[in-house]
Amino acid sequence: MEMKSFKHAGGLAMLALALLAAPAARADYAWIEADGPGARVQVGELGTPREARLVDARALAASGQKLALPAEGARWEIPAAPAGDLRFSARTVDAAGTLEYLHARSGRHDTRAVNDLELAPTRPGGSTFRLYWKGEPVSASLVRVSTAAGWQKTLRPAEDGSVSLDTPFPGLYVLVVSARMDGGAEVDGRRYAEVRHTASLSFRVGE
Numbered sequence: 001m002e003m004k005s006f007k008h009a010g011g012l013a014m015l016a017l018a019l020l021a022a023p024a025a026r027a028d029y030a031w032i033e034a035d036g037p038g039a040r041v042q043v044g045e046l047g048t049p050r051e052a053r054l055v056d057a058r059a060l061a062a063s064g065q066k067l068a069l070p071a072e073g074a075r076w077e078i079p080a081a082p083a084g085d086l087r088f089s090a091r092t093v094d095a096a097g098t099l100e101y102l103h104a105r106s107g108r109h110d111t112r113a114v115n116d117l118e119l120a121p122t123r124p125g126g127s128t129f130r131l132y133w134k135g136e137p138v139s140a141s142l143v144r145v146s147t148a149a150g151w152q153k154t155l156r157p158a159e160d161g162s163v164s165l166d167t168p169f170p171g172l173y174v175l176v177v178s179a180r181m182d183g184g185a186e187v188d189g190r191r192y193a194e195v196r197h198t199a200s201l202s203f204r205v206g207e
Helices: none
Strands: 004-007 014-017 029-035 038-045 048-050 055-060 076-078 086-093 099-106 117-121 128-133 136-138 143-147 152-155 171-181 185-187 190-192 195-205
Touching: 029 086, 029 171, 029 195, 038 099, 055 076, 076 086, 099 117, 117 171, 117 195, 128 171
Parallel strands: 029 099, 099 195
Antiparallel strands: 004 014, 014 171, 029 038, 038 048, 038 076, 055 086, 086 099, 117 128, 128 136, 143 152, 143 171, 171 195, 185 190
């Protein structure tokens, strides 16, 4: 697995950026799908979602407005999703005791990055993306792409750290990247030796 480290200019945090590309090493991720007038957040992998209990969940409209979510639970519904890009983030702990931060974004109109780890288009509606950590551009080693039709592809970054994607099929596309935090973290009085951030970007083509 290829690893790259980057220094965050604000918090001087070190990130080891790597997509968990091998099937045995893949981590669950969260992604956002339209659901009638609203949207739903799913966890697992595209095509095989599972129930997952998340904490500190938040959802944001494109305007930055906080959207109502259930106080707790394994299903996360946004009953009335406003127009524009949506964002979601939460955390959980996996069976191995790894602290996981899950970040999801739907839409590719906004070129800003809001979540701690986020893929954003370099131009509105474009198919070239940059990865951001706390607002600073970084280079992902790999980005995994899945579609609702079962098509998959792995993207590798260009020299400037961006990744570009062809969209030959109509339907839902989900891009995923994962990153490990060096040094672990302490949250709510508990120390975690391993901390992982996983971010998705979902959008629809030709529908």
